[in-house]
Amino acid sequence: MAEHTAKVPPRWFIRLAWSVHRGMYRVTGGRFGLRRPKGRRWGMLRLTTVGRRTGAERNVIIAYLEDGRNLVCMAMNGWADADPAWWLNLQAHPEATVRLPGGTRRIRARPAVGAERDRLLDRWRETDDDFDAYTAMRSRETAIVVLEPAA
Structure with missing residues (x-):
């Protein structure tokens, strides 16, 4: 297996890309910016959280995979x-x-641990040949977050 090297754009470019993505989502009323996972490609969802300090709603568009x-x-x-x-x-x-293409749902978040974390990490590895090179850039373990349907 060939060794891969992570190539990440400068931080300013990443932040600009995030801003443009959110802007396109807003301008198109949500028609652009979200997608379902397909094949090796991850999907994109809009997550609305409650700020831990402010209590205000916070929105972000993040990558996701489906697991049941x-x-x-x-x-x-x-x-x-x-x-x-x-x-x-x-x-x-x-x-x-x-918010996903096709609707909104309430969720409850939790970290994946143990064998579940290992299994889900392997699923993420399938989306990018350079995955391990990217994770090696961080000094801490990257949490795998499971968003379960809320009761």
């Missing part, structure tokens, strides 16, 4: 070392809302 009725995300921050704010918010307030 659950949605699975990686708590990465453009491969930067810090955990993303949305994951910190979910740790404080696990109930949230996701």
Whole structure:
């Protein structure tokens, strides 16, 4: 197997791309910016959390995979070392809302652990040949977040 090297654009470019993506989502009324996973390609959903300090709604568009009725995300921050704010918010307030192509649903977030984490991490590896090179860029373990349908 060939060794891969992670190539990540500068942080300013990543932040700009996120802003443009959110802007396109807003301008098109949600018609652009979300997609279902297909084959090796991950999907994109809009997550609405409650801010851990402000209590205000916070929106972010993140990648996900489907695992039965659950949605699975990686708590990465453009491969930067810090955990993303949305994951910190979910740790404080696990109930949230996701918008997918075709509808909205209430979810409850939790970290995947043990064998479940290993299995879901393998699923993420299937989406990118450079996956392990990207995860090696972080000094901390990247949380695998399971978004279960809320009761």
